Amino acid sequence: MTSSSRTPLLDGIQSPADLRRLPKAQLRQVADELRTDLIDIVSVTGGHFGAGLGVVELTTALHYVFNTPDDRLIWDVGHQAYPHKILTGRRGRMRSLRQGGGLSGFTRRSESEYDPFGAAHSSTSISAGLGMAVARDLLGATNNVIAVIGDGSMSAGMAYEAMNNAGAHKNRLIVILNDNDMSIAPPVGAMSAYLARLVSSRSFTGMRNFFKRLARKMLPRGLFKVAQRTEEFARGIAMGGTLFEELGFYYVGPIDGHNLDHLIPVLENVRDTITGPVLVHVVTKKGHGYAPAEAAPDKYHAVSKFTVLTGEQKKPAPSNPQYQKVFGEALIAEAKKDSSIVAITAAMPSGTGVDLFGKAFPERTFDVGIAEQHAVTFAAGLATEGMKPFCAIYSTFLQRAYDQVVHDVAIQSLPVRFAMDRAGLVGADGATHAGSFDIAYLATLPNFVVMAAADEAELTHMVATQVAINDRPSALRYPRGEGTGVARPSEGVALPIGKGRMIREGSGIAILSFGTRLGEVMLAAEKLSAYGLSPTIADARFAKPLDAELITKLAREHEVLVTIEEGAAGGFGAHVAHFLAWEGLLDRGLKFRPMTLPDIFQEHDTPERMYAEAGLDADGIVLTVLNALGRSNEVPAAAVGRIA
Numbered sequence: 001m002t003s004s005s006r007t008p009l010l011d012g013i014q015s016p017a018d019l020r021r022l023p024k025a026q027l028r029q030v031a032d033e034l035r036t037d038l039i040d041i042v043s044v045t046g047g048h049f050g051a052g053l054g055v056v057e058l059t060t061a062l063h064y065v066f067n068t069p070d071d072r073l074i075w076d077v078g079h080q081a082y083p084h085k086i087l088t089g090r091r092g093r094m095r096s097l098r099q100g101g102g103l104s105g106f107t108r109r110s111e112s113e114y115d116p117f118g119a120a121h122s123s124t125s126i127s128a129g130l131g132m133a134v135a136r137d138l139l140g141a142t143n144n145v146i147a148v149i150g151d152g153s154m155s156a157g158m159a160y161e162a163m164n165n166a167g168a169h170k171n172r173l174i175v176i177l178n179d180n181d182m183s184i185a186p187p188v189g190a191m192s193a194y195l196a197r198l199v200s201s202r203s204f205t206g207m208r209n210f211f212k213r214l215a216r217k218m219l220p221r222g223l224f225k226v227a228q229r230t231e232e233f234a235r236g237i238a239m240g241g242t243l244f245e246e247l248g249f250y251y252v253g254p255i256d257g258h259n260l261d262h263l264i265p266v267l268e269n270v271r272d273t274i275t276g277p278v279l280v281h282v283v284t285k286k287g288h289g290y291a292p293a294e295a296a297p298d299k300y301h302a303v304s305k306f307t308v309l310t311g312e313q314k315k316p317a318p319s320n321p322q323y324q325k326v327f328g329e330a331l332i333a334e335a336k337k338d339s340s341i342v343a344i345t346a347a348m349p350s351g352t353g354v355d356l357f358g359k360a361f362p363e364r365t366f367d368v369g370i371a372e373q374h375a376v377t378f379a380a381g382l383a384t385e386g387m388k389p390f391c392a393i394y395s396t397f398l399q400r401a402y403d404q405v406v407h408d409v410a411i412q413s414l415p416v417r418f419a420m421d422r423a424g425l426v427g428a429d430g431a432t433h434a435g436s437f438d439i440a441y442l443a444t445l446p447n448f449v450v451m452a453a454a455d456e457a458e459l460t461h462m463v464a465t466q467v468a469i470n471d472r473p474s475a476l477r478y479p480r481g482e483g484t485g486v487a488r489p490s491e492g493v494a495l496p497i498g499k500g501r502m503i504r505e506g507s508g509i510a511i512l513s514f515g516t517r518l519g520e521v522m523l524a525a526e527k528l529s530a531y532g533l534s535p536t537i538a539d540a541r542f543a544k545p546l547d548a549e550l551i552t553k554l555a556r557e558h559e560v561l562v563t564i565e566e567g568a569a570g571g572f573g574a575h576v577a578h579f580l581a582w583e584g585l586l587d588r589g590l591k592f593r594p595m596t597l598p599d600i601f602q603e604h605d606t607p608e609r610m611y612a613e614a615g616l617d618a619d620g621i622v623l624t625v626l627n628a629l630g631r632s633n634e635v636p637a638a639a640v641g642r643i644a
Contacts, residue, residue: 035053038086045097049300055257064264065267068114069088071146073114076122076150077119080150104604123153127162130169134169146175164247173278180283250274250278252281323483324352328352332357340388342366343358348392373401380409395435410445417466425611431604440567448473449545452476452543460489461494462492463476477515479566502537503538510536513564514541543565598614
């Protein structure tokens with residue numbers, strides 16, 4: 001923990017109740033100490049950084065004004081909640097962030113009573129908050145519900161769906177718009193703060209409600225509606241909140257989110273005065289208070305370990321190219337030959353490699369914001385006109401647009417090309433970001449092509465394969481992190497659809513790999529040689545359509561057939577099992593073992609440890625093969641208890 005000489009006030013805060021016992025005059029020092037502590041912590045652990053720095057004062061003010069945890073405080077996404085964790089009894093564990101057995105990098109209900117709603121995907125806070133507010137009113141309680149949502153999350157339609165519903169219901173709900181990227185209406189110093197305090201004050205709202213009641217009694221209905229709209233429009237124009245007023249929210253702001261003398265009175269007024277849904281517009285700066293992060297907010301959005309004095313991040317030099325870079329470069333190569341290729345991403349250009357494509361072809365690159373549903377249907381529209389859209393979205397985020405994948409793409413057999421980054425386990429971000437389910441939820445759709453690259457060269461060829469598929473949708477999955485170091489072709493060559501490849505011929509045991517577990521399969525083969533076994537190894541390439549000829553050969557010529565994939569049960573192995581059963585290939589004693597991720601949401605850790613826990617590393621494959629052969633007595637005792 002940071003020495004008390006640097007953080008004397010923070011050292012005395014074990015919970016928000018301790019914070020609320022301090023005089024307001026000391027809150028500035030608390031915020032400064034909180035920022036110092038946050039910088040020290042993340043310099044050691046890495047993780048999300050810029051957004052947390054930007055909400056230090058806001059976090060301090062919210063926990064000071066509101067009676068958390070009885071008052072529900074919901075952080076959208078949760079990546080900005082590190083200061084919140086420090087103030088809510090978790091300071092002593094903060095250096096375990098995102099590590100095995102340590103704190104989550106996001107809010108999590110099971111971690112603390114101060115986290116009323118877990119989140120790591122965006123734009124859920126207002127919907128969840130409205131649910132809590134309605135439940136509170138039905139139960140006759142009086143606590144506050146506060147949802148803090150960043151402006152980036154406001155690019156998702158779900159936020160507006162929730163606001164529209166909240167405005168119609170009129171339940172008391174406080175939404176804090178943390179405007180930290182592109183200010184909707186920048187604060188203008190003392191006058192802005194004065195106006196925000198005025199319109200949130202008891203005297204103003206009381207007078208406003210009095211005249212509203214008077215006008216309702218004295219004016220004809222039509223004229224009353226005009227007067228009401230005029231008042232709301234005038235206040236919205238003056239203060240920048242017309243849109244929110246039209247959605248049924250009482251708008252307050254904008255307020256300087258780093259000025260506690262401005263924040264505290266407004267939050268107190270909102271707490272004590274305003275009924276119904278209210279939106280408080282707070283303007284903050286990402287990375288505030290730490291010069292390197294202020295100068296480069298994108299670079300410091302999420303960081304590896306860094307040196308506090310200089311801000312230099314301690315990133316090990318990659319020995320092999322990142323998969324998203326391979327994808328981006330392969331797509332650029334194809335786009336140079338085909339002007340109909342366009343790239344779409346949902347607020348993740350650098351995470352998917354689309355940023356590279358954007359530099360080469362800016363007019364053919366579309367970042368639609370955090371709006372995966374729109375991204376998919378937008379791509380479908382492009383495909384109807386003969387364009388070749390590549391929709392590059394993390395596997396876990398594509399889940400948010402599943403209806404659009406089914407209804408707008410698959411049913412119409414439109415050639416939208418999905419590139420799913422972060423397929424499989426992702427490590428420190430944990431279950432919320434793991435790409436565990438895309439094989440199952442896409443391979444179940446008729447006429448869909450589903451591929452997984454085993455290495456960089458295969459990824460390059462599969463991009464070319466997607467370009468050539470013009471009569472149906474296709475999906476390509478690849479993991480986070482570095483490739484294997486294999487030589488990449490100068491340009492990709494389209495693969496035969498539904499055809500795998502034989503890697504090595506053996507006997508007795510066949511291992512059919514789908515995706516980047518192929519390297520672990522090869523390592524397992526070496527270990528199995530110590531047991532006198534020489535397995536056949538094949539790379540399936542496609543989960544749909546399956547390579548019927550290859551699977552039939554493996555099933556007929558081997559005693560044991562093992563499939564392995566970086567996905568949940570119900571995916572590749574399930575499709576192989578279905579095929580084997582219907583073809584009668586299980587009728588003569590074939591021992592079939594599908595290796596998948598376990599049926600749990602795995603805790604965050606390093607990817608290597610997570611795959612070992614799942615039994616999808618070389619040792620897990622050896623264990624599976626020996627068990628299938630009835631040779632479990634030869635398995636080392638230390639390995640017996642592992643998930644297989």
